[in-house]
Structure formats: C-alpha cells, structure tokens
Amino acid sequence: MKxxxxxLMITLPVLAMLFTISCNNIKKTQSxxxxxxxxxxxxxxxxxxxxTDFDGFANGNWKKHNPIPSTEGAWGSFEVxxxxxxxxxxxGIINELLKQENPAKGSEAQLITGYYRSxxxxxxxxxxxITPIVPLTxxxxxxxxxxxxxxxxxxxAQINISGPFGVYVNADDRNSSMNAIFMGxxxxxxxxxxYYENKDSAMIKIRAExxxxxxxxxxxxxxxxxxxxxxxxxFETKLALIQLKNFEMRDPVKIYNKIPxxxxxxxxxxxxxxxxxxxxxxxxxxxxxxxxNYLKNxxxxxxxxxxxxxxxxxxxxxxxxxxxxxxxxxNKESFxxxxxxxxGVKAQRPREERAIMSxxxxxxxxxxxxxVAKYFPESSKKKVVEMIENVRSVYRDRIDKLSWMSAPTKExxxxxxxxxxxKIGYPDTWKDYSSIDIQNDKLxxxxxxxxxxxxxxxxxxxxxxxxxxxxxMTPQTINAYNNPTNNEIVFPAAILQPPFxxxxxDDAINYGAIIGVIGHEMTHGFDDQGAQYDGNGNLSNWWTxxxxxxxxxxxxxxxxxxxxxxxxxxxxxxxxxxxxxxIADLGGLTLGYYALEKSLAGKKTPEKIxxxxxxQRFFLGWAQVWxxxxxxxxxxxxxxxxxxxxxxxxxxxxxxxxKEFSEAFGCKGTVADTLKIVIW
Ligand SMILES: [Zn+2]
Numbered sequence: 001m002k003x004x005x006x007x008l009m010i011t012l013p014v015l016a017m018l019f020t021i022s023c024n025n026i027k028k029t030q031s032x033x034x035x036x037x038x039x040x041x042x043x044x045x046x047x048x049x050x051x052t053d054f055d056g057f058a059n060g061n062w063k064k065h066n067p068i069p070s071t072e073g074a075w076g077s078f079e080v081x082x083x084x085x086x087x088x089x090x091x092g093i094i095n096e097l098l099k100q101e102n103p104a105k106g107s108e109a110q111l112i113t114g115y116y117r118s119x120x121x122x123x124x125x126x127x128x129x130i131t132p133i134v135p136l137t138x139x140x141x142x143x144x145x146x147x148x149x150x151x152x153x154x155x156x157a158q159i160n161i162s163g164p165f166g167v168y169v170n171a172d173d174r175n176s177s178m179n180a181i182f183m184g185x186x187x188x189x190x191x192x193x194x195y196y197e198n199k200d201s202a203m204i205k206i207r208a209e210x211x212x213x214x215x216x217x218x219x220x221x222x223x224x225x226x227x228x229x230x231x232x233x234x235f236e237t238k239l240a241l242i243q244l245k246n247f248e249m250r251d252p253v254k255i256y257n258k259i260p261x262x263x264x265x266x267x268x269x270x271x272x273x274x275x276x277x278x279x280x281x282x283x284x285x286x287x288x289x290x291x292x293n294y295l296k297n298x299x300x301x302x303x304x305x306x307x308x309x310x311x312x313x314x315x316x317x318x319x320x321x322x323x324x325x326x327x328x329x330x331n332k333e334s335f336x337x338x339x340x341x342x343x344g345v346k347a348q349r350p351r352e353e354r355a356i357m358s359x360x361x362x363x364x365x366x367x368x369x370x371x372v373a374k375y376f377p378e379s380s381k382k383k384v385v386e387m388i389e390n391v392r393s394v395y396r397d398r399i400d401k402l403s404w405m406s407a408p409t410k411e412x413x414x415x416x417x418x419x420x421x422x423k424i425g426y427p428d429t430w431k432d433y434s435s436i437d438i439q440n441d442k443l444x445x446x447x448x449x450x451x452x453x454x455x456x457x458x459x460x461x462x463x464x465x466x467x468x469x470x471x472x473m474t475p476q477t478i479n480a481y482n483n484p485t486n487n488e489i490v491f492p493a494a495i496l497q498p499p500f501x502x503x504x505x506d507d508a509i510n511y512g513a514i515i516g517v518i519g520h521e522m523t524h525g526f527d528d529q530g531a532q533y534d535g536n537g538n539l540s541n542w543w544t545x546x547x548x549x550x551x552x553x554x555x556x557x558x559x560x561x562x563x564x565x566x567x568x569x570x571x572x573x574x575x576x577x578x579x580x581x582x583i584a585d586l587g588g589l590t591l592g593y594y595a596l597e598k599s600l601a602g603k604k605t606p607e608k609i610x611x612x613x614x615x616q617r618f619f620l621g622w623a624q625v626w627x628x629x630x631x632x633x634x635x636x637x638x639x640x641x642x643x644x645x646x647x648x649x650x651x652x653x654x655x656x657x658x659k660e661f662s663e664a665f666g667c668k669g670t671v672a673d674t675l676k677i678v679i680w
Pocket of ligand 1 (some may be wrong): 003004005006520521524581582
C-alpha cells in the first residue's frame with residue numbers, strides 16, 4: 001500500500017473502496033497574490049512553554065484566531081491550502097472551460113464541464129429521483145440465490161459498489177516489476193472495524209445514529225424493508241469481527257498470501273468465485289489474498305445469512321455509493337451521518353463548492369493536466385531535485401553513523417537508499433480519457449462511466465509489467481507518497497507551495513517544512529513496513545537477525561511512547577497503527593535538521609530572525625506545517641482509523657524526542673534524554 005503524508009478525512013461514502021481519499025475543506029481564502037509570510041510570528045502564543053507544549057507555543061495564537069469553519073471537521077495548513085487551491089485555481093480553470101461553446105466530445109473541456117454542469121443541474125437531479133440506480137437495485141432483488149447475487153457483486157464492483165471483499169490489480173510485492181491480482185477485505189459502511197466493536201459511549205451513539213440513518217435512507221428510497229438499519233448494522237458487525245484489525249494489515253508479509261485461484265473455492269465454497277471474477281472482467285490462475293482465514297469465515301457467514309439479508313445489504317451498498325449524487329434529501333441525510341455524526345462537521349458546503357470537489361475527485365487527471373500547465377513553474381522541479389539529493393546524502397551519512405546497526409546491514413541500507421527514485425510535479429504522459437461518455441444532465445451515469453473507465457484501466461494491467469511512470473495521485477493534490485514496490489517518493493505539484501515550500505522563505509523554515517516532508521517520505525522506505533522491501537521494491541529480508549532485533553526494539557519503544565498519549569477523553573493514540581508514520585516523522589525531522597546543518601557547514605551562522613535562531617526556526621517550520629484545529633469527532637475518528645497521529649502530536653510527541661530540539665530551546669529532562677530513541 002502507498003504511504004501518504006497525511007490522510008484527510010473521508011466524509012461522503014467512499015466512491016472507490018480501496019484508494020480514494022476525499023479532501024477536507026476550508027474557510028479563510030487567501031488571494032493568490034497574497035504573500036505568505038515565511039513564518040508568521042503572530043501565530044505564536046508566548047504564554048505557552050515550547051519545551052512542554054511546542055504546538056501551543058508555535059501555533060497557539062493561530063489556532064485561537066482560526067476556529068474550525070462550520071463546513072469543516074478540521075482546519076490547518078493542509079485544509080487552508082486545499083481550499084485556496086480549489087476556490088481560486090481549480091475553480092478558475094473550470095470557469096475558463098465553461099466559456100467554450102460546444103467543446104469537442106471527449107476533450108478535457110467537455111468531460112469537465114459536462115460533469116460539472118450535471119452536478120449543478122439540481123432540477124434534473126430532483127426530477128430523476130433514484131431512477132438512475134434502480135436498474136442496479138432491481139438486479140439485486142431479482143437474484144434467485146446467493147450464487148447469482150455474488151455473480152452480480154462482480155458487476156457492481158466495476159462501478160465502485162463495495163461488497164465484503166474487493167479485488168484489485170497492483171504490483172506484486174515479491175516480483176515488483178509485474179502486476180498481480182490482489183483480494184482484500186471490505187464492505188463496511190463505516191470503513192473500520194473499530195466503529196463496530198468499540199464499547200466507548202461515543203461509538204455506541206454513532207452506531208445508533210447509523211441505524212437511524214439507514215432506516216431513513218430506505219424510507220426515502222421508498223423501499224419497504226423492515227428494520228433495514230438494524231439488519232445492516234448486524235450483518236456488517238459480523239463482517240467486521242472476522243476482518244483483520246487496521247494495525248494487523250500493516251504487516252506486508254502477513255497479508256501476502258499467493259494462492260491458486262482454485263483454492264478460493266475450497267476456502268469458501270459458499271461463494272461463487274468463478275462467476276464473480278468473470279463478471280468483474282478478470283481471469284487468473286493465482287490471487288494474492290490478505291487473509292485466508294477471513295475468506296474462510298466469510299464463506300461461513302454468507303452461508304449462514306438469509307438471502308433476503310444479503311439482498312438488503314447489497315441494495316444498501318448501491319444507495320450508499322451513489323447517495324451523494326442523488327436528489328438533495330439523500331445527500332443531506334448522507335452528510336448528516338457521514339460528516340456531522342462521524343466528523344462533527346456542522347454545515348454542508350454550498351453545492352457549487354461540492355461540484356468543484358466532485359469534478360476534482362472524479363476527473364482529477366484531466367483537470368490536473370490543465371492545472372500544471374497554468375500553475376507549476378518548472379523551476380520548482382529543479383529546486384526539489386536538489387533538496388531530495390541533499391536529503392539522500394544526509395541519510396547516507398546518518399546510516400554510516402548508526403550505533404545499533406552492523407556494517408553488512410548498513411551496506412544493504414545504503415544500496416536501497418541509492419536506488420530510490422522520485423517523481424515531482426505531474427506525470428510525463430497523460431492517459432486518454434476521451435472515451436468516457438459524459439453528459440450535461442446525467443450525473444449518476446457520468447460517475448458510473450468514469451468508474452468503468454477506471455476499472456478497465458486497472459484490469460488491463462493484470463499480469464503485465466508495471467508501468468513505473470504511472471502516478472497514483474493527481475498533481476493538484478496537497479500530499480505526497482512513498483510507493484514501496486517502486487522504491488519511489490512522489491511529490492505532486494500542489495505541495496510545492498507555502499507553507500510547505502516557500503522560495504522566499506529563509507532556509508531554516510523550508511528545511512523544517514518541505515525538507516522534513518521529503519525526509520518523511522524517504523524514511524518510509526525504512527519504517528517498520530518499508531524496511532521489509534529491498535531496493536528493487538521486492539518484499540525480501542536484507543537484515544541480519546541481530547540488526548532486525550535492534551530495529552524492532554527501537555520501534556517498540558516508539559510504539560509504547562505514542563500508545564501512552566491520550567488525545568481526548570477515553571481515546572489514546574494506537575502506537576501499533578501509527579508506528580510507520582511516527583518513524584517517518586522522527587526520521588524526516590532529523591534528516592531535515594542535519595541537511596540544514598550540512599548546508600551551513602563552513603558558512604557564517606545565520607542571523608536571528610524575529611528573535612529566533614535558525615535552529616529554533618527549523619522546528620517552527622515543522623510546527624507550521626502541522627498546525628490544525630480538529631473537532632472532537634474527527635479526533636476520535638483519526639485515532640481509531642488513521643495511520644497518522646493527530647497533527648498536534650506530530651508536533652508535540654515528535655520534537656521532544658530530538659536532543660537537537662532540547663538544545664535549540666534549552667529544554668531540560670525531555671524524553672530525548674530518558675527514551676533515547678534514535679532510529680535514523
Ligand atoms: Zn507518511
């Protein structure tokens with residue numbers, strides 16, 4: 001799985017089960033001309049002690065003056081930039097395209113404006129009601145037995161409608177230059193097992209709201225089923241309880257089980273695998289499954305579940321997937337549960353804003369092509385390449401100096417480091433989307449046609465060599481990722497702007513921000529998961545047993561440290577779930593710091609700016625990237641489901657682990673002294 005820098009909240013039902021992450025949203029709009037200060041000291045709250053609450057010190061005033069807008073679940077650097085990106089840049093591109101009369105069918109302009117117009121045509125949407133999804137739900141109702149229903153699930157999965165398992169094509173972790181077919185768990189409306197089993201009162205309340213939500217949606221659809229909400233919750237709870245926990249899925253060896261296709265039928269005879277795969281459009285002799293036990297238990301669960309319950313479940317999945325595109329009453333109700341109840345978001349964004357987000361999500365690459373032509377200065381690329389090579393050389397020095405690793409493993413680690421590749425800005429080649437049929441008045445069908453295009457694009461790769469040039473993120477995304485099977489780090493155009501990368505800022509701020517981010521992504525190649533992949537992107541153990549033991553022990557210390565942090569009443573960080581991200585944060589920050597020192601070697605010590613030394617400004621640069629206010633609901637969601645520690649703790653738990661931080665701010669008795677966790 002790809003490692004993201006940050007996972008923004010998922011509000012509406014997720015359209016593509018496996019990889020889609022929707023974005024947060026914002027309040028304050030900066031005009032595109034406004035100069036962003038390198039570090040705005042007015043955000044500092046000097047009544048807070050940097051040594052004990054660095055987030056409070058560096059960001060306290062900013063957080064006080066930037067409350068969470070009613071349309072958001074969180075508000076920080078990512079969300080502010082994301083909103084500006086959409087409301088100024090992306091909106092500007094769409095508005096330009098709207099001026100074209102009769103753009104050619106299949107052109108970027110036609111695809112984007114057609115989809116956008118269909119999203120805003122609320123009159124047609126209201127008039128059509130749920131008719132666009134009725135052919136699908138009718139097929140569900142017509143299934144005469146479980147076999148027919150499972151076969152149909154293969155067809156539904158082509159247009160993003162989830163079932164209890166998902167099939168996808170990706171690089172084979174043990175033969176990374178070839179694509180293989182994977183199968184994993186899925187099909188939970190609330191995405192994560194914790195939402196079904198956690199006994200905290202906040203979670204119990206969410207489950208009760210979920211039942212009400214499903215009942216209401218069925219009633220609005222005019223579907224006459226008795227207690228659909230409780231039926232769905234009961235079935236999904238059974239499903240959740242046989243699934244791997246989120247932190248268990250972080251073990252790449254454990255979830256790699258290549259089996260002959262014929263074994264599926266033996267594992268779960270109640271499931272009609274052949275017809276499912278046929279309808280999904282794939283033929284294969286082998287499949288890599290996440291967990292054989294899950295499939296076995298799923299077979300038993302399906303066998304024990306009445307056909308009527310399974311039909312109710314699949315009808316719900318259809319409605320859930322497309323609820324955001326149905327008449328207002330449906331997306332309002334969907335917003336109420338998936339945003340207000342789950343994330344504490346009070347108000348729905350205006351429709352025009354949602355239309356922009358939806359276009360960006362569904363047609364991100366055609367839009368991205370126009371975005372980079374307008375907003376990505378090629379000069380940025382050269383600067384970022386320099387920064388990456390700078391971090392790589394510092395990483396090499398640090399590996400040489402590690403006291404816990406022996407020489408043979410150091411050689412292997414450096415070999416992997418040297419083999420790292422990067423991508424910056426946007427893809428070299430763009431895919432051809434022109435065959436997608438998009439019409440001005442068929443929103444649901446438009447979305448389905450895009451899903452089908454994506455599905456065919458994905459399955460066409462099965463069994464073929466991996467295209468190493470392919471991108472998994474659009475250029476206008478404010479994020480970055482590490483792809484272990486390509487041994488690569490990827491930085492989309494949109495993250496190369498302030499406060500992450502600011503060509504006008506002093507070096508210390510940029511090293512704490514974008515260089516910390518680059519170091520973070522690079523360290524993912526050496527976190528508890530990444531370290532199990534070699535320089536060619538294959539899962540293969542290159543560690544001596546002794547070094548591996550030391551590495552695991554250091555990770556365990558970090559895990560225990562994070563697990564002790566309570567972020568809100570009754571909820572602690574899950575140190576196991578967040579281990580890879582916490583290693584990457586600590587590594588990224590350390591690499592950024594030493595890259596800055598290296599760049600200053602032999603030069604005059606930089607003058608203080610705004611009363612802060614360059615070392616202090618380095619840490620302020622990091623803190624500025626992660627400043628964020630969050631609703632309590634979003635915070636609970638994050639610690640229950642997300643591999644990233646909440647932003648406040650990416651600052652407050654990470655910086656005190658570095659003795660360089662204690663030295664910069666004159667701190668005494670920090671965890672840097674007691675825990676001594678230096679991994680990279
Ligand atoms: Zn990360």
